[in-house]
Amino acid sequence: MLRSQTKLFALGKRQLCRSMSKSCDLTLVEVDDKTGIATLTMNKPPVNSCNLEMMRALKDSMKQIEGNKSRGIILTSSNNKVFSSGLDLNELRNPEQERLVAFWKELQEMWLTLYLSNLPTAAAINGHALAVGCVMASACEYRVMLPGFTIGIHATKFGYVVPPFIVNSYLSVLPRPVVERALLQGKIFSTDEAQQINLIDEVANSKEEALSKCASFIGSFAEANPVARALTKRQLRAEFARTLLDEPEAELKESLEYITSPLFQDSLDAYLAKLKSKNKK
Numbered sequence: 001m002l003r004s005q006t007k008l009f010a011l012g013k014r015q016l017c018r019s020m021s022k023s024c025d026l027t028l029v030e031v032d033d034k035t036g037i038a039t040l041t042m043n044k045p046p047v048n049s050c051n052l053e054m055m056r057a058l059k060d061s062m063k064q065i066e067g068n069k070s071r072g073i074i075l076t077s078s079n080n081k082v083f084s085s086g087l088d089l090n091e092l093r094n095p096e097q098e099r100l101v102a103f104w105k106e107l108q109e110m111w112l113t114l115y116l117s118n119l120p121t122a123a124a125i126n127g128h129a130l131a132v133g134c135v136m137a138s139a140c141e142y143r144v145m146l147p148g149f150t151i152g153i154h155a156t157k158f159g160y161v162v163p164p165f166i167v168n169s170y171l172s173v174l175p176r177p178v179v180e181r182a183l184l185q186g187k188i189f190s191t192d193e194a195q196q197i198n199l200i201d202e203v204a205n206s207k208e209e210a211l212s213k214c215a216s217f218i219g220s221f222a223e224a225n226p227v228a229r230a231l232t233k234r235q236l237r238a239e240f241a242r243t244l245l246d247e248p249e250a251e252l253k254e255s256l257e258y259i260t261s262p263l264f265q266d267s268l269d270a271y272l273a274k275l276k277s278k279n280k281k
């Protein structure tokens, strides 16, 4: 996804910006002129898996929204069953080194951009949010989820070690003993369970209601000075972002070694085969 492929349109009272790939718009951004709140919609069929281009589109869209002086960001999905299925597993399977490096750097940068955004951030989770899908929702300041879906980081279930910044995503919303158990079990939570442990803040019965609740949360900062708010947020979050801010290369090296190991590749093959066979039955 090249920056030059990102377009900005004036659409009535709203601005619409799209990050485009060859075949579709990977992300859509609409800014509400009345509230100044931007809705960033993930739009990569079929399940918003995060490949290199998708993560670049998300990062670029967030930077554009910040540059447009919006009042906040709501992250959501155009798919009414899946918020995001996490990393695109095809990027990890027998990867070409150069692309894998670019992919993992993009994951680091996308996460930092969202986690440390100057703006208030909220996720309207209108479908399953798995692995990095859950990480993105957890990086936001507020989460509203629709009933009947699932959310969680199940990496250990299929043989993946969880990288430290992903652990930190959970730690910024959940108490440590809960994080430890959830990550070690590879626990996926239902909407109700997620609300009980405060992984999500509210449940909404429709996407519209979820967006409205997210907008109310963002509106709750109306009295706060935006610069003071942003700097305070950065101070509060800097500790959990430290590894990626100070030593992204070390994290990259460790992750690449692990991803390219036979141990990881074998468990990925088995997992992908299981995922594909589901649709052949």
Ligand SMILES: CCCCCCCCCC/C=C/CC(=O)SCCNC(=O)CCNC(=O)[C@H](O)C(C)(C)COP(=O)(O)OP(=O)(O)OC[C@H]1O[C@@H](n2cnc3c(N)ncnc32)[C@H](O)[C@@H]1OP(=O)(O)O
Pocket: 046, 047, 049, 081, 082, 084, 085, 086, 087, 088, 089, 090, 128, 130, 131, 132, 133, 155, 160, 161, 162, 163, 164, 254, 255, 258, 259, 275, 276, 278, 279
């Ligand atoms: C010490 C240092 C250690 C460093 C360690 C580094 C290692 C890092 C790796 C660990 C990090 C992991 C983070 C991740 O995000 S991994 C991604 C995990 N995600 C999943 O497991 C989600 C799997 N998907 C599902 O469960 C379901 O698809 C769904 C999201 C519940 C949706 O179900 P639905 O029935 O609607 O859709 P389908 O299952 O039929 O899917 C449609 C097609 O999409 C393909 N698919 C789904 N998810 C992915 C994905 N994440 N990547 C690639 N492809 C995906 C699926 O196979 C279907 O394809 P098909 O149509 O060809 O069959």
